[in-house]
Amino acid sequence: MSVSGHCSICGAAVENVQHVLRDCPETIDLWRQIVPVTLWRTFCNLDGDRWLRWNLCNRGGSKQVDDWKLIFVITCWWAWRRHNTRVFEGKRVSNHAITASVNAIRISLTEAQSRFQLVDGRRSPTKEKGH
Numbered sequence: 001m002s003v004s005g006h007c008s009i010c011g012a013a014v015e016n017v018q019h020v021l022r023d024c025p026e027t028i029d030l031w032r033q034i035v036p037v038t039l040w041r042t043f044c045n046l047d048g049d050r051w052l053r054w055n056l057c058n059r060g061g062s063k064q065v066d067d068w069k070l071i072f073v074i075t076c077w078w079a080w081r082r083h084n085t086r087v088f089e090g091k092r093v094s095n096h097a098i099t100a101s102v103n104a105i106r107i108s109l110t111e112a113q114s115r116f117q118l119v120d121g122r123r124s125p126t127k128e129k130g131h
């Protein structure tokens, strides 16, 4: 984030975490590609902690999009990373590149999770057959 408080990307008067993660025009366009149309109004009108809780507590798009919490967290991480890449390195990262990466990371994490199973209340690697 900039020292002036103005967004280094769009020039908006407020550059805070919510602006970077959701409200910057480039990020809004990214979310438009991900958030179901029926949830868009709520997604955009919640602020701060309520927005985070709504997305992280299985409400967000979870009823219409599998793995919503995972997609939400990875997309937030990418929004933050893209902002910093633009500010500190002057490089652009397209929404297309981000959505492709989010999907690839989501698939990798889901596959890694499926290799673990709960044994005696603890997670441990699934034993492969024949071992």
Ligand SMILES: [Zn+2]
Binding pocket: 007, 008, 009, 010, 011, 012, 019, 023, 024, 025
């Ligand atoms: Zn901005």
